[in-house]
Amino acid sequence: MVLPHYLCSHIQNAFRARHQHIAVNHSTQNLAILSILLRAGFLANVTRGTTEAPSPADFLAVKDSQKRIWADLKYRDDRPVLSGMELISRPSKPIFMDLSEIRRLCTGRRVQNIKPLRMGEIAIVKTKDRENEWLEAREALQLKLSGEVICRAR
Numbered sequence: 001m002v003l004p005h006y007l008c009s010h011i012q013n014a015f016r017a018r019h020q021h022i023a024v025n026h027s028t029q030n031l032a033i034l035s036i037l038l039r040a041g042f043l044a045n046v047t048r049g050t051t052e053a054p055s056p057a058d059f060l061a062v063k064d065s066q067k068r069i070w071a072d073l074k075y076r077d078d079r080p081v082l083s084g085m086e087l088i089s090r091p092s093k094p095i096f097m098d099l100s101e102i103r104r105l106c107t108g109r110r111v112q113n114i115k116p117l118r119m120g121e122i123a124i125v126k127t128k129d130r131e132n133e134w135l136e137a138r139e140a141l142q143l144k145l146s147g148e149v150i151c152r153a154r
Contacts, residue, residue, distance in 0.1 A: 002025060002027060002029065002030070003091060004029060004033060004087065004124075004150050004151055005087045005090075007024055007029075007030055007033055007034075008085045008086065008087055008151050010022060010024060011037075011071075011073075011082065011085055012082070012084065012085045014073060015073055015080040015082055015083075016080075018075075018080075019073060020072065020073060021054070021070055021071065021072055021073065022070070022071050022073065023049070023051065023054075023068040023069070023070050024068065024069050024071070025067075025068065025069075026048065026064070026067035026068055026069050028133075029134070030069055031046075031069055032133065032134030033124055033134065033150075033151075034046045034069060034071050036122070036124055036134060036135070036136050037071075037082070037122075037153060038071075039136070040122050040136065040153070041074070041081065042074060042081050042082040042153055043071050043072060043073060043074055043082075044072040044073065044074040045071070045072040046069065046070070046071050046072075047069075047070050048067070048068075048069060048070070049067075049068050049069075049070045050062050050066050050067065050068060051066050051068055053070075054068075054070035082153055082154070083154055084153070084154050085151060085152070085153045085154075086151060086152055087150070087151050088114060088123065088149045088150060088151055088152055089148050089149055089150050089151075094148055095112060095114065095148060095149050096146070096147065096148050096149075097111065097112070097125075097146060097147070097148075097149055098146040099141070099144055099145075099146050101146075102125065102137055102140055102141050102146065102149070103141055104116075105117055105123060105137060105149070106123075106137050106138055106141055114149070117137065117152065118154065120154060121152060121153065121154040122136050122137065122138075122152065122153050122154075123136070123137035123149050123150075123151070123152045124136060124137070124149070124150045124151050124152070124153075125137050125140045125145075125147045125148065125149050125150065126147050126148045126150050127140060127145040127146065127147035128145075128147060129143075129145055132145060135147075137149065
């Protein structure tokens with residue numbers, strides 16, 4: 001399984017280089033993280049495609065190694081909407097939080113040496129629930145699901 005730190009650095013570097021689109025490997029994890037960023041308003045569009053272009057029709061016809069997820073990056077007044085994305089849970093030190101810790105994180109209090117979420121900032125949580133495996137921290141709080149806090153975006 002590809003670690004989420006690749007996706008975090010790829011998105012952040014693309015915004016800094018002022019790219020309009022990025023293409024990442026197709027996986028459930030990448031699709032879930034990008035769709036959370038889309039719902040939060042950090043991305044303009046997410047679509048499936050191939051290594052050449054975002055084309056949902058061609059996506060079904062190519063091999064798995066050629067499948068990509070294309071994301072359109074969002075800018076406002078020539079400045080990137082996503083200013084930073086960093087990993088919270090690392091392979092050497094995974095950060096698991098129960099419901100009360102996620103609540104404290106979302107309401108502006110420090111948890112396990114992790115800075116609280118500020119206004120306009122989101123955290124992505126991986127839960128054990130198969131139906132809702134990847135959620136934004138506030139969604140996990142509403143659904144009363146605990147899990148591993150993967151990364152944050154601002």
